[in-house]
Amino acid sequence: MSITLLYQSTDLTAASIVRCGLLRSFSAAQVNDCKFDSFESTTNSPSQIYVLINPTESDRRVFSTLAKQGRKIIIFGTLEAQFASEVGLEVEPLDA
Numbered sequence: 015m016s017i018t019l020l021y022q023s024t025d026l027t028a029a030s031i032v033r034c035g036l037l038r039s040f041s042a043a044q045v046n047d048c049k050f051d052s053f054e055s056t057t058n059s060p061s062q063i064y065v066l067i068n069p070t071e072s073d074r075r076v077f078s079t080l081a082k083q084g085r086k087i088i089i090f091g092t093l094e095a096q097f098a099s100e101v102g103l104e105v106e107p108l109d110a
Contacts, residue, residue, distance in 0.1 A: 018046045018061040020053055020076065025067050032065060032090060050076060067091050077101060
């Protein structure tokens with residue numbers, strides 16, 4: 015089993031934190047890092063699990079492709095309301 019962590023260049027800190035958390039349960043060989051802008055989701059994507067950090071509207075294509083392939087998808091961070099609605103999620107503001 016392998017896990018791919020997808021993130022924006024602006025989310026390096028968050029990606030590092032999530033990666034460290036994953037490495038508590040999985041080996042380094044099982045956890046792959048990739049930025050959204052360099053990821054190509056082909057039908058032969060090697061990972062079974064994808065962790066998306068702060069996916070944007072432009073990353074919806076990646077999400078849709080992975081979902082159609084039956085991959086497990088975990089989303090951390092913010093999600094734009096339109097994107098959330100289309101993937102069947104509700105976005106609620108956090109109380110401070």
